[in-house]
Amino acid sequence: MKRRNFIKTAGAAGLGITAASRIMANPLFKPSYMTKNYPVAVATWNFQNATRKAGELLYQGTSALDAVEQGVRVEESNLKNTTVGDGGAPDRDGNVTLDACIMNPEGNAGSVAYLKHIAHPVSVARKVMEETPHVMLVGEGALQFALQNGFEKKDLLTKESEKAWKEWLKEKEYKPIINIENHDTIGMLCLDENGDMAGACTTSGLAYKMNGRVGDSPIIGAGLFVDNEIGGATATGMGEAVMKSVGSFLVVELMRQGKSPQQACEEAVKRIVGKNSNYNDFQVGFIAMNKQGDIGSYCIHGGFSYAKYYKGESTNTKSDSFLRD
């Protein structure tokens, strides 16, 4: 039996056939699976400038793909944000290397990793998606491709990031920082007025990572996954744990099996907790959205939140967490 028919039948059985059919015949009756909570833009952390930008575009009729790209670019440009784009913290050797990806409603994807000197890796990722036969370009090749496509080459290491890195060099102690200044990687999902979904994820990765390290954020299925039939998910936190669980793909598949966005995020986090005995030492957070625009989020440690723009209102919502702080 199809799920919708099952829901109708089960509902009818519970209420009694006559009462249920009377309710369903009412023109104002809207079963929950038909509720449209969109256009909407949602992003990891309190990145409300980014969701506001994307959301306003969505309400002007912009496509999910254009809105999500423009939305995350706000944080890529933000020099005060040391975890994304220009001004991002460098690796141990002082290189700022950026990771980003994007997916459109058709299920196409583009990605760049270990990209130096380009302030907007998400836009390079989009070009990879739209203008090459490939999904992912890395390092020198990604930079070459970006320059060939007119992106400006610039030094992304700010004075502040350089100073903080030099301070770090004194001890060279490497341990993941949970909830960096309460913001981190930006992963965003947009659902446009046609009900089509696109997503993007962009980061400078873990501060003081090893030279050459790539995290989950540019990996399709790990840092981001969108299936326009079901919904999308995106991740933040310790990329290694997200990659090993193919986290965002897992969340979307759990939604496909009937879980709500919230239940799917919880299950994915619990799976990571179950497989990593050191989960106390790192953060992972997911956000997810289904095709109705319902949103869920869950993380290991408290402190994670998600930003949302819906019907002219910008909000930041605290995420529930596995560990109670």
Ligand code: SD4
């Ligand atoms: C990474 N997930 O590179 C990203 C960055 C992040 O806490 O979210 N760091 O692993």
